[in-house]
Amino acid sequence: MSSSTQSGTEGAGTGGYRPPRPLIKLIIAIVAVLVVSNVVTGLAVYYASLPPVSGAKVVTVVGPWAGNEKDAFLPVMDQFARTTGISYTFTTTRQEDLQTSLPNQFAAGQSPADLIFMPSAFIKTYAGQGYVTSLTGTIGPSTYQPGALDQVTANSAIWGGAYTGKVKPGFWYRVSFFQAHGLTPPTTWSQFTTLLASLKGITGVKNPIISGDGVGWPLSDVTEHFIATYGGASMHQALTAKTLSWTDTSVHDLFATYLVPTLQAGDWSEPITWDSPGVNLFWNGTYPLYFMGSWITGMVSDPSDLGVFSLPGGVANQGIVFAADYFFVPKFAAHPVEAKRLAAFFASAAAQTTQVRQGGHIATAAGVSITAYPSVDARVAGLLTGKTVLPDLDDTIGGTFQTTFWSQLQLLWSDPTKLDSVLSTIQAAT
Amino acid sequence: MPAAILLLLLVFYPIATTIILSFFSGSSFVGLGNYGAILQDPATLNPNGLSGGPPYGTLVNNLLWIVIHLPLSLFTGLVLAVLLQRVRGASIIKSFIFLGMVTPLIVIGVLLGFTIEAPVGFVPAFFGSIGLPSLDVNWIAHPTTLLFGLILGSVWSWTGFSTIIYSAGLTTIPKDYFEAARVDGASEWHIFTRITWPLLRPVTLVIVTMSLLWELKLFDIILGATNAGGGVGGAADVLALQMYRYAFVALPPESNKAAAVACMLLLFTTLVAGFLFRRLLTGDAPKPRAARRLATSTRAGE
Numbered sequence: 001m002s003s004s005t006q007s008g009t010e011g012a013g014t015g016g017y018r019p020p021r022p023l024i025k026l027i028i029a030i031v032a033v034l035v036v037s038n039v040v041t042g043l044a045v046y047y048a049s050l051p052p053v054s055g056a057k058v059v060t061v062v063g064p065w066a067g068n069e070k071d072a073f074l075p076v077m078d079q080f081a082r083t084t085g086i087s088y089t090f091t092t093t094r095q096e097d098l099q100t101s102l103p104n105q106f107a108a109g110q111s112p113a114d115l116i117f118m119p120s121a122f123i124k125t126y127a128g129q130g131y132v133t134s135l136t137g138t139i140g141p142s143t144y145q146p147g148a149l150d151q152v153t154a155n156s157a158i159w160g161g162a163y164t165g166k167v168k169p170g171f172w173y174r175v176s177f178f179q180a181h182g183l184t185p186p187t188t189w190s191q192f193t194t195l196l197a198s199l200k201g202i203t204g205v206k207n208p209i210i211s212g213d214g215v216g217w218p219l220s221d222v223t224e225h226f227i228a229t230y231g232g233a234s235m236h237q238a239l240t241a242k243t244l245s246w247t248d249t250s251v252h253d254l255f256a257t258y259l260v261p262t263l264q265a266g267d268w269s270e271p272i273t274w275d276s277p278g279v280n281l282f283w284n285g286t287y288p289l290y291f292m293g294s295w296i297t298g299m300v301s302d303p304s305d306l307g308v309f310s311l312p313g314g315v316a317n318q319g320i321v322f323a324a325d326y327f328f329v330p331k332f333a334a335h336p337v338e339a340k341r342l343a344a345f346f347a348s349a350a351a352q353t354t355q356v357r358q359g360g361h362i363a364t365a366a367g368v369s370i371t372a373y374p375s376v377d378a379r380v381a382g383l384l385t386g387k388t389v390l391p392d393l394d395d396t397i398g399g400t401f402q403t404t405f406w407s408q409l410q411l412l413w414s415d416p417t418k419l420d421s422v423l424s425t426i427q428a429a430t
Numbered sequence: 431m432p433a434a435i436l437l438l439l440l441v442f443y444p445i446a447t448t449i450i451l452s453f454f455s456g457s458s459f460v461g462l463g464n465y466g467a468i469l470q471d472p473a474t475l476n477p478n479g480l481s482g483g484p485p486y487g488t489l490v491n492n493l494l495w496i497v498i499h500l501p502l503s504l505f506t507g508l509v510l511a512v513l514l515q516r517v518r519g520a521s522i523i524k525s526f527i528f529l530g531m532v533t534p535l536i537v538i539g540v541l542l543g544f545t546i547e548a549p550v551g552f553v554p555a556f557f558g559s560i561g562l563p564s565l566d567v568n569w570i571a572h573p574t575t576l577l578f579g580l581i582l583g584s585v586w587s588w589t590g591f592s593t594i595i596y597s598a599g600l601t602t603i604p605k606d607y608f609e610a611a612r613v614d615g616a617s618e619w620h621i622f623t624r625i626t627w628p629l630l631r632p633v634t635l636v637i638v639t640m641s642l643l644w645e646l647k648l649f650d651i652i653l654g655a656t657n658a659g660g661g662v663g664g665a666a667d668v669l670a671l672q673m674y675r676y677a678f679v680a681l682p683p684e685s686n687k688a689a690a691v692a693c694m695l696l697l698f699t700t701l702v703a704g705f706l707f708r709r710l711l712t713g714d715a716p717k718p719r720a721a722r723r724l725a726t727s728t729r730a731g732e
């Protein structure tokens with residue numbers, strides 16, 4: 001018998017026997033630890049989120065760029081700091097992660113930064129819920145290319161700004177590779193299929209086209225290019241506006257006539273991670289064609305060896321996807337005045353000129369000189385001539401449509417015979 | 431009392447709120463409407479999957495995890511525990527095996543993604559090197575290889591749990607039983623099937639239940655290895671990921687549907703947990719024949 005039990009018995013006296021109750025003490029200790037840790041955490045978060053008391057001006061920015069892309073962006077921020085005297089901090093965060101964390105932070109009355117880069121669908125959705133500061137009066141259509149702010153305009157107010165963007169012009173190839181094998185860019189669909197057949201016959205070529213993949217979006221870019229070329233700008237716009245069904249005969253026929261046969265013919269590689277692995281395999285000739293956005297020019301060792309062609313043929317009024325990077329100022333920004341100044345700066349020709357000089361970007365602001373672009377980007381800009389500029393379809397719709405669109409296209413690449421179910425599932429997600 | 435307050439605040443209140451939320455759409459009461467919509471969604475149960483292969487839908491995928499992953503990790507753990515029973519330095523080996531349990535699941539998911547993705551992963555390369563070109567493909571890019579690659583590839587991470595629990599269970603079996611059986615001329619196989627396995631039944635029950643609960647709320651591995659859509663065509667999608675999409679990916683968030691999926695998961699896990707508690711509270715493991723014989727002879731000796 002333990003001593004504690006003995007003492008309990010002896011000390012019973014008139015009060016009667018009371019057994020030891022160590023569990024109560026344990027619970028009290030746990031509660032105390034919980035209370036203390038929560039108070040400490042709460043105070044820490046509170047004081048950490050307070051704006052600085054000194055007069056030092058600082059603006060915090062969250063964007064998706066890392067590595068080379070971040071290096072190309074920071075000169076713009078440096079220019080802002082020099083001209084305004086406002087210092088900055090820049091944090092890289094993936095937009096997929098922000099999509100899950102920002103709503104909770106907004107609901108708690110907080111924001112991780114003063115200015116955040118997010119897709120237009122997100123900005124418009126949360127503007128409707130009162131979490132976005134209006135930029136009407138700060139920036140306006142007059143300083144932009146026509147239509148640049150359409151995706152972030154709602155109820156006659158401007159809720160975000162368009163920064164520079166990237167064009168998704170078509171298939172990139174190495175000029176030296178084409179010259180070495182006597183190949184030329186196609187101008188008709190027939191020439192395109194002939195080119196694919198020729199590429200298959202070259203030693204060392206595994207498939208003519210590499211299918212860049214990740215979470216699914218490079219495949220969606222390819223698909224949008226097929227739609228905008230063979231269905232035209234109007235079909236792309238109707239699908240984006242959800243006024244045309246993905247199961248409509250016209251959409252089905254487009255897939256069945258152009259994209260699916262090339263998938264079934266083995267013209268495309270299996271989906272491969274789009275960045276370093278994909279670019280390296282393209283550059284070394286394992287897959288000589290790569291459908292990618294204009295940012296590829298900043299990812300290869302010799303951009304001057306890059307050539308690009310859009311899908312040949314197609315309908316009269318074709319479109320080309322231009323994906324701008326959009327930003328907004330959250331309602332709970334700690335430095336709203338400085339954030340608005342930065343927003344106005346990002347919308348200016350001066351800031352966007354600095355950005356396009358780095359390569360891979362196309363300006364949305366009016367007044368950016370063509371001489372500011374590297375030569376390869378000037379060629380890309382040339383592909384825009386005569387075509388309707390379209391917003392990225394899945395970025396514009398956003399939400400679960402985007403994840404469904406991506407995963408269903410991955411399925412189509414894996415099994416092209418599932419076209420009907422793929423289109424039905426995409427339509428169900430709209 | 432403090433515990434009761436904590437339970438009310440941190441457990442019962444959120445559960446009640448979630449259940450109520452699942453019966454609404456915005457501010458309108460829709461009864462079981464959200465549940466009906468979810469169950470009719472091909473993402474939950476894909477009727478074409480039964481004839482055409484994956485994607486099968488989240489319900490079937492969770493079931494497949496249970497049917498394939500659970501027995502594999504359970505028996506791998508049992509075999510390892512028995513084999514390591516009399517090995518010198520077994521604790522070090524068990525520690526390495528247990529590493530899979532202490533590694534964050536999201537990390538395991540990312541690692542798995544790398545190992546089965548061509549051209550960087552060693553799994554496709556291995557099958558290519560042994561002359562199986564049909565498996566020398568990018569496993570991430572095809573529904574069947576993705577789903578079964580993740581299920582089979584994650585067995586190692588959960589094996590540590592069953593190994594440790596079975597090892598602890600083995601130490602509780604009196605050595606007398608084994609000695610008596612050997613004196614009676616029982617083979618090692620008979621000793622295992624008649625003594626070891628029956629006496630490990632309560633331990634097995636715990637492992638099965640914990641594994642079931644883990645496989646029902648599976649999330650991190652899939653998200654780490656694929657994306658919020660569950661990979662190619664949603665082939666690796668599971669209920670918890672579906673709930674995540676409704677809550678955090680949808681624009682605007684579909685909180686009511688997310689709550690409905692959460693309630694479905696709660697129901698499933700409650701059923702499993704209820705089964706465990708009932709068996710643990712009311713059911714004793716049957717004594718093996720050898721043990722009964724030993725007990726009988728001991729009483730006779732008295």
